[in-house]
Amino acid sequence: MNPPLAAVVLCAGKGTRMNSQMAKVLHPILGRPLAWYPVTRAFDVGCQQVVAVVGHQADQVKSTLSKAFEGQALAFSLQQQQRGTGDAVAAARGALTGYSGPILVLYGDVPLISVETLQKLVQAYRSSKGPLAMITCRPANPSGYGRVLRGHGHRVQGVIEHKDATPEQRLINEINAGIYVADSHFLWGALETLTPANAQGELYLTDIVAKAAEHGEVAVIEADPREVEGVNDRAELAERAELLRTRINKRHMQAGVTLTNPATIFIDEGVEIGPDTVIGANVTIAGECEIGSGVTIGQGSVLTHSTIGDGTDVKPYSVFEDAVVGPRCHIGPFARLRPGTVLDEGVHIGNFVETKKTRLKKGSKANHLAYLGDAEIGAGCNIGAGTITCNYDGVNKHQTVLGDGVFIGSDTQLVAPVTVGDGAFVAAGSTITEDVPAQALALSRAAQTVKEGWAERRRKVLAGMSGDGKKKE
Ligand code: UD1
Ligand code: CA
Numbered sequence: 001m002n003p004p005l006a007a008v009v010l011c012a013g014k015g016t017r018m019n020s021q022m023a024k025v026l027h028p029i030l031g032r033p034l035a036w037y038p039v040t041r042a043f044d045v046g047c048q049q050v051v052a053v054v055g056h057q058a059d060q061v062k063s064t065l066s067k068a069f070e071g072q073a074l075a076f077s078l079q080q081q082q083r084g085t086g087d088a089v090a091a092a093r094g095a096l097t098g099y100s101g102p103i104l105v106l107y108g109d110v111p112l113i114s115v116e117t118l119q120k121l122v123q124a125y126r127s128s129k130g131p132l133a134m135i136t137c138r139p140a141n142p143s144g145y146g147r148v149l150r151g152h153g154h155r156v157q158g159v160i161e162h163k164d165a166t167p168e169q170r171l172i173n174e175i176n177a178g179i180y181v182a183d184s185h186f187l188w189g190a191l192e193t194l195t196p197a198n199a200q201g202e203l204y205l206t207d208i209v210a211k212a213a214e215h216g217e218v219a220v221i222e223a224d225p226r227e228v229e230g231v232n233d234r235a236e237l238a239e240r241a242e243l244l245r246t247r248i249n250k251r252h253m254q255a256g257v258t259l260t261n262p263a264t265i266f267i268d269e270g271v272e273i274g275p276d277t278v279i280g281a282n283v284t285i286a287g288e289c290e291i292g293s294g295v296t297i298g299q300g301s302v303l304t305h306s307t308i309g310d311g312t313d314v315k316p317y318s319v320f321e322d323a324v325v326g327p328r329c330h331i332g333p334f335a336r337l338r339p340g341t342v343l344d345e346g347v348h349i350g351n352f353v354e355t356k357k358t359r360l361k362k363g364s365k366a367n368h369l370a371y372l373g374d375a376e377i378g379a380g381c382n383i384g385a386g387t388i389t390c391n392y393d394g395v396n397k398h399q400t401v402l403g404d405g406v407f408i409g410s411d412t413q414l415v416a417p418v419t420v421g422d423g424a425f426v427a428a429g430s431t432i433t434e435d436v437p438a439q440a441l442a443l444s445r446a447a448q449t450v451k452e453g454w455a456e457r458r459r460k461v462l463a464g465m466s467g468d469g470k471k472k473e
Helices: 036-044 058-068 085-090 115-127 184-192 207-215 234-254 454-463
Strands: 006-011 049-054 074-078 102-107 132-137 147-150 156-160 175-183 218-222 284-286 302-304 319-321 323-325 341-343 348-360 365-377 388-390 400-402 413-415 418-420
Touching: 006 036, 006 085, 036 049, 036 058, 036 102, 036 115, 049 058, 058 074, 085 184, 102 115, 102 184, 115 132, 115 175, 115 218, 132 207, 147 175, 156 207, 175 184, 175 207, 184 207, 207 218, 319 323, 413 418
Parallel strands: 006 049, 006 102, 049 074, 132 218, 284 302, 302 319, 323 341, 341 348, 348 365, 365 388, 365 400, 388 413, 400 418
Antiparallel strands: 102 175, 132 175, 147 156
């Protein structure tokens, strides 16, 4: 059994500077809501339970996070009024009734905190005799942050908020990151003693630092300031996203993925990519995606919630959405795989082919200019250029079913519902409205007529006309 650890993630703030209808902690960053990151890191570092303290747009925040962490030990506490960080942590007490042990405190708007840094913090707490461990750092510009006050023997004595600090204290460049591990008994007790006797009239969580210093030592670890920076407006959101993106890209490269031009590649958190996969410039891989090994993803492609099997070659500018693509397929350039596309091994989908709710079985090919919607296509079929499944009658959608080894000639319309049996052959230019039996030929175009000499006669007639279209005298 892991030693006990719980976390409180503060998500109640208003986020005024986002100028948004959406709660700040729900703004997406690399495909996940801001607060998803600290909650996930809390679980990653070994928390058995996590409490998100919600306030502003509480229902929104709660419903999004409870969906994202379904089945995990995430609980919610409501902070009625935003009376300060100390009050916010105190709001979580009810949700942790019966728990005793260390409590990690995180902010919902600080997405870059790494599990390694949190491990160090928990380690520092466990090896210290005191009731509190905290993260500090030295940013280039400490203005606005709480400053760390140190005394005899460099021991931490407390934290003074910027607004309460004297000019001398404001010269201190060591700041409080706002991330702590505190013993539950100490924490609940210390929070009861807080008063709003400060410049902001708030209940400051930071006041517990001086209390812990009275009890004994405060353990401190110093972190990279970039990890603990929060998000207050959309410019900062973009800055954090940039760093997160760089981190994610680096991790994939170290695991054996080639990123041709990493500065232009966006891969969401949680995407899995196998080794020896090569990703071209300006590619976006968003949402829940799983990419196999030895895959090539051509420049400018955008993949969302999709799976790609080993060795598949995606040519440039292809767009996938909720698609499942098997191994050794050839896709694109300019292919569009819409939701419900399932491609078995070795399928070819060429340029300007659109698929939706359609499965192509092993080795089937649709190499040029086609719309395949609501279709089941057997193995080894050849779908000619310009083929269209007419799946919509204006009210309902209907299925097109092709057996194995079917040949569909170019420029065919398959008017659904319609079935073409195994090995059947549909002649180019046909409009198929009736089922075609296995091994049959279906041909529905008008018979060709040929009029000998017609073109020559027409040219003579035209030559006899004047430039204004009237006949010459
Ligand atoms: C806090 C610290 C400061 C530290 C800084 C690091 C205090 C008093 N100060 O200041 O020492 O340097 O973080 O970023 O703790 N929140 C609630 N409910 C509230 C108030 C805040 O949920 O009533 C949440 C906010 O949404 C935010 C977080 O707590 O996610 C931090 O609150 P904020 O007001 O931004 O604290 P700072 O002034 O930045
Ligand atoms: Ca802040």
